[in-house]
Amino acid sequence: MEEKIIGSMNGAGIYGVISICIFVAFFTGMLVWAFTKKAAYLDKMGRLPLDSGEKDSNEKPQA
Amino acid sequence: MNIETFKYDNRIVRAFAIATVVWGIVGMLVGLLAAVELFFPGANLNFQFITFGRIRPLHTNAVIFAFVGNGMFMGIYYSLQRLCKARMFSDFLSWFNFWGWQLIIVSAALTLPLGFTTSKEYAELEWPIKVAIAIVWIAFSVNLFGTIVKRREKHMYVAIWFFISTAVTITVLHVVNSMTMPAGLFKSYSMYAGVQDALVQWWYGHNAVAFFLTTPYLGLMYYFLPKAAGRPIFSYRLSIIHFWALVFLYIWAGPHHLLYTALPDWAQSLGMVFSLMLIAPSWGGMLNGLLTLRGAWDKVRQDPVLKFMVAAVTAYGMATLEGPLMSIKTVNSLSHYTDWTIAHVHGGGLGWNGFLTFSMLYYLFPRLYKTQLWSTKLANYHFWLGMLGIIFYVVPIYVAGITEGLMWKQFNKDSFLQYPNFLESIVQVVPMFRLRSIGGTLYLLGTLLMAYNLYRTAKAGRFEPDTEAQAPALEKTAEAPHGKYSFHRLLEGKPMFFTVLAILAILVGGMIEIIPMFLIQANVPTIASVKPYTPLEVLGRDLYIREGCLGCHSQMIRPFRSETERYGDYSKAGEYVYDHPFLWGSERKGPDLAREGGRYPDAWHFNHMDDPRATSPGSIMPRYSWLLTQKLDRESLPARLAALRRVGVPYPAGFENGPAQKDLDAQAAKVVANLKSGSVTCDPDKEIVALIAYLQRLGTDIKSAPVTTAAN
Numbered sequence: 001m002e003e004k005i006i007g008s009m010n011g012a013g014i015y016g017v018i019s020i021c022i023f024v025a026f027f028t029g030m031l032v033w034a035f036t037k038k039a040a041y042l043d044k045m046g047r048l049p050l051d052s053g054e055k056d057s058n059e060k061p062q063a
Numbered sequence: 064m065n066i067e068t069f070k071y072d073n074r075i076v077r078a079f080a081i082a083t084v085v086w087g088i089v090g091m092l093v094g095l096l097a098a099v100e101l102f103f104p105g106a107n108l109n110f111q112f113i114t115f116g117r118i119r120p121l122h123t124n125a126v127i128f129a130f131v132g133n134g135m136f137m138g139i140y141y142s143l144q145r146l147c148k149a150r151m152f153s154d155f156l157s158w159f160n161f162w163g164w165q166l167i168i169v170s171a172a173l174t175l176p177l178g179f180t181t182s183k184e185y186a187e188l189e190w191p192i193k194v195a196i197a198i199v200w201i202a203f204s205v206n207l208f209g210t211i212v213k214r215r216e217k218h219m220y221v222a223i224w225f226f227i228s229t230a231v232t233i234t235v236l237h238v239v240n241s242m243t244m245p246a247g248l249f250k251s252y253s254m255y256a257g258v259q260d261a262l263v264q265w266w267y268g269h270n271a272v273a274f275f276l277t278t279p280y281l282g283l284m285y286y287f288l289p290k291a292a293g294r295p296i297f298s299y300r301l302s303i304i305h306f307w308a309l310v311f312l313y314i315w316a317g318p319h320h321l322l323y324t325a326l327p328d329w330a331q332s333l334g335m336v337f338s339l340m341l342i343a344p345s346w347g348g349m350l351n352g353l354l355t356l357r358g359a360w361d362k363v364r365q366d367p368v369l370k371f372m373v374a375a376v377t378a379y380g381m382a383t384l385e386g387p388l389m390s391i392k393t394v395n396s397l398s399h400y401t402d403w404t405i406a407h408v409h410g411g412g413l414g415w416n417g418f419l420t421f422s423m424l425y426y427l428f429p430r431l432y433k434t435q436l437w438s439t440k441l442a443n444y445h446f447w448l449g450m451l452g453i454i455f456y457v458v459p460i461y462v463a464g465i466t467e468g469l470m471w472k473q474f475n476k477d478s479f480l481q482y483p484n485f486l487e488s489i490v491q492v493v494p495m496f497r498l499r500s501i502g503g504t505l506y507l508l509g510t511l512l513m514a515y516n517l518y519r520t521a522k523a524g525r526f527e528p529d530t531e532a533q534a535p536a537l538e539k540t541a542e543a544p545h546g547k548y549s550f551h552r553l554l555e556g557k558p559m560f561f562t563v564l565a566i567l568a569i570l571v572g573g574m575i576e577i578i579p580m581f582l583i584q585a586n587v588p589t590i591a592s593v594k595p596y597t598p599l600e601v602l603g604r605d606l607y608i609r610e611g612c613l614g615c616h617s618q619m620i621r622p623f624r625s626e627t628e629r630y631g632d633y634s635k636a637g638e639y640v641y642d643h644p645f646l647w648g649s650e651r652k653g654p655d656l657a658r659e660g661g662r663y664p665d666a667w668h669f670n671h672m673d674d675p676r677a678t679s680p681g682s683i684m685p686r687y688s689w690l691l692t693q694k695l696d697r698e699s700l701p702a703r704l705a706a707l708r709r710v711g712v713p714y715p716a717g718f719e720n721g722p723a724q725k726d727l728d729a730q731a732a733k734v735v736a737n738l739k740s741g742s743v744t745c746d747p748d749k750e751i752v753a754l755i756a757y758l759q760r761l762g763t764d765i766k767s768a769p770v771t772t773a774a775n
Contacts, residue, residue, distance in 0.1 A: 046295030052145035053532040
């Protein structure tokens, strides 16, 4: 029985290693991607919600 | 450039807005009633349909799925159209979404008080309603993706990413956690048992918080905060990191709800570590929101919309700092099962979801009705009532939670439990429960003020069903030339590719946690003496589920001396292999019941259920006198046993057609005889007999025989 439990612990250890590998790979990729974005693009994207294309603007409540 | 003119659909936004306000008030009222019942157990007037155990899930479902759910749809239907510069993909699907969702809410409001529940937290609704939820959710998702596909804006703003992750993740969570075997129209048994059921449930439960209460609302924050402040978000780059880090990390954190339980240790540690890491993206998002207002804080003083938003984002920051801290195993050993958790969720719920919903409502009504808010002063009163409400709610409940945790663990100088009677800890915190209900009342009063203010605003203005807008058509030639910018264009230009990546990000964590739980048998070592429940016990267990007993009683003794001294040997994974569903509970307003069997005579349970204060003076448990008079539903037994066999409980073939009934009669007669020896007369066909049989069984498999863990 002890061997079974120890065996399962060893098996479980692999999941920790797999998790950390996936984690590091994911975050490295994401950070590289985010930090290679051009400032002009980021600026444009940030302003996107401010223009909703409404003709007779009800962006602001009427006085 | 081909400029197109089109119309945004405001009717659907208004419908969801009204539903948000109405269900919000209903959900808060139910919460208030539940809060009052905790210090005044007679507040249900001995009416079974509004007992604490039944209305607690009604309250949680109402505020999560009815109040926040409608608020989420309201915000998405408004912002998505404007971010995509397109009307919703299909008006039919919009209204199908609206009416379907309201129908689901009404079904929940009817079935939960009637006791039709699966008992799995935030997933209590029975299988026909679960099917309806799936259909309506798919309708919403199709409408969402359809609108994104026909958009006129080339880029997908980060809010849309949050909406997409919400749509796909909730689908996955709902389907996996809803795997049940029906045993009639309003009864089903979870496909999973014990530890596995617990892991799947809290993988779901935690991520329901993450992907229903958090990601859609973050998307809405990224839209409405810049709109209300009139300036872009502080850092779009940070929002990208916020999104990917959050959706990737969140899904791993579920096991922090099961620390120190019978869940394998590796899964607990994984849950704890990823929960701690969540602080980073959460605080990144909070700071991104708050820093958007740098240099514009004067606006916060004047504009109630911004006022509510700032408080909401701050509450988000507080809750997402506290959550990871509570996931640290040592902190959790004190906080788990106590009211600390209740304070935590209400800080997040009332502060983050509640206040952000209020800010959106104050933003939308004047715009939908082309007028100004009827009274800024009243909105300010609402703000302060809400703030005071939150403080009066959470502070007493934090005190209560920490008091409970400390009292449960306290030993005296002779190394005995200082407070061996669980009731002592509850009596101590009852004054806090009273204070908490004052907090809840203030918050509700604020909401009522808002409802009146919005009503007057609507009356003063003129509703605009459609808003005309113009935008250039999206040119197909915008696709990138081969190679250049291809990944970026692919990601943003192709919503489906983006969705696949998002699904991968959320699936990986769930798979790594859940698949080994099912594949490595050693994760649940079986115990030879653990046997399936008898027919009478099955019916008793179903009554335990119907009455929502697990709202106050856990069935999971953690491996602490303070718990084993009080309740007996700590719980083992192998004890739960026939528990469909698991009933570990998450909160203790009463003692743990995992080893309740044989602790008291049958007659004690009978008297206790009739009037808990007769046997336990000062108890806050409601009376369950209807169990003494209602007849046990024996007709459904064959269907129940057959369903349990189908999910893996080894009842012999044909057991339900005859042998089970005989077994039931024999055991019921035994209970009745035991009751008689305790001077209690009771017919064998009453519900109380089954419940007593079940309670007397709890934990006895291990008590009666030495624990031998089978080699498997």
